[in-house]
Amino acid sequence: MIKFPGSNKFKTAVFISGKGSNFKSLVKFSLTRNSPISIKLVVSNNINAKGLWFAKQKKIERKIYKFENKIKNENQILNHLKKNKIKLICLAGFMIILSKNFIKKFKGKILNIHPSLLPKYKGLNTHERAIHNNEKFSGCTVHFVSSKLDSGKIVLQKRVRIYKYDTAKTLAKKVLKQEHLLYPKAINKIFANF
Ligand code: GRF
Numbered sequence: 001m002i003k004f005p006g007s008n009k010f011k012t013a014v015f016i017s018g019k020g021s022n023f024k025s026l027v028k029f030s031l032t033r034n035s036p037i038s039i040k041l042v043v044s045n046n047i048n049a050k051g052l053w054f055a056k057q058k059k060i061e062r063k064i065y066k067f068e069n070k071i072k073n074e075n076q077i078l079n080h081l082k083k084n085k086i087k088l089i090c091l092a093g094f095m096i097i098l099s100k101n102f103i104k105k106f107k108g109k110i111l112n113i114h115p116s117l118l119p120k121y122k123g124l125n126t127h128e129r130a131i132h133n134n135e136k137f138s139g140c141t142v143h144f145v146s147s148k149l150d151s152g153k154i155v156l157q158k159r160v161r162i163y164k165y166d167t168a169k170t171l172a173k174k175v176l177k178q179e180h181l182l183y184p185k186a187i188n189k190i191f192a193n194f
Contacts, residue, residue, distance in 0.1 A: 009038035010087045010191070015094035016044050020051015022092035022113055022179055027058055029184035036191035040084060043077060045096050067096050074102045081106075090183070091145065100147040110145035111190075113183050115175045117157055118143060122150035127168040127175070138162055138171060140179045142186035156186040 012030070014023045023042060030039045042055040045067045055062050063080060065073040081089075091112040103110060116126040118141040130138040139159040146152035158178045162171060 010036055011040045011085050012037040012088040012090060013041040013043055013081060013086045014039055014090045014092050015096075016042060016049050016051040016092050017046045017095040018049055018051070018093050020049060020054060020093065021176060022183055023051045024054050025180035026090060026092065026183055026187075027054070027060070029187070035184070035187075037088060037187060041080070041086060043094075045094070051092075070096075070099060071101075074099055078102065078105055090187075092183070097149065098145070103145055103147050108144060111155070111183075111186065112143055112145050112150070112152070113179050114141045114143065114150050115172065115179065117141060117159065118150055118154060125168075127171040130162060131166060131168060131171060135162055138175060140175050140182055142182055156182055156189055158182045 009030070014026055016023050026037075027039050029035050030037050039060055041061045041063060042051065043063050043065065044052055045065060047064050052062050052064075063077070065077065067073050087109060089106060089110045091110065094112075098110070114122075114126070115138075116122070116130065117137065117139045121129050121138075127138065137159045139157055141157045142155045143150070144152035144155065158181070160171070160174050160178055166174075
């Protein structure tokens with residue numbers, strides 16, 4: 001695989017709304033020598049998102065937009081991304097659905113992680129629904145973002161076994177652990193062809 005030392009790394013923004021554990025794992029990954037990305041910015045719609053504290057510690061620029069006016073905020077974000085030469089967006093627990101216009105402007109450069117084996121269980125409450133349907137497996141998916149929710153091209157998936165004793169909570173915990181491994185792997189996969 002091609003090595004991406006220092007300044008050759010792809011400038012990346014991570015969008016979060018909450019805990020930001022995927023954001024954390026992406027930052028750790030980005031700091032490894034051969035990682036193709038360097039995380040320059042975190043965007044959040046939630047001023048109380050825990051992940052913002054981690055960004056502060058790591059001296060990563062933080063931008064908060066309330067999304068009360070979606071078009072206005074998206075344009076502000078797009079300008080900021082352009083000004084800072086951001087080439088990749090990783091959505092990680094970002095609870096706002098981006099507009100078609102935004103996605104078009106960043107076409108092929110937005111990734112998302114979803115806690116199910118897509119195309120199964122798009123949207124919210126994935127773990128509850130998988131357990132309710134007596135699925136034997138669930139998992140997580142990294143995919144490109146398209147204008148249709150949770151429907152863009154799949155990059156990588158990881159299966160997680162559901163046992164009889166699993167609850168939505170225990171399953172979420174197991175899946176999240178795999179998410180932290182899958183997102184960096186998926187990014188490496190995308191950049192392996194560069
Ligand atoms: C993850 O399960 C992710 O797949 C989903 O939201 C959760 C975010 O967790 N979209 P975190 O904020 O990264 O801890």
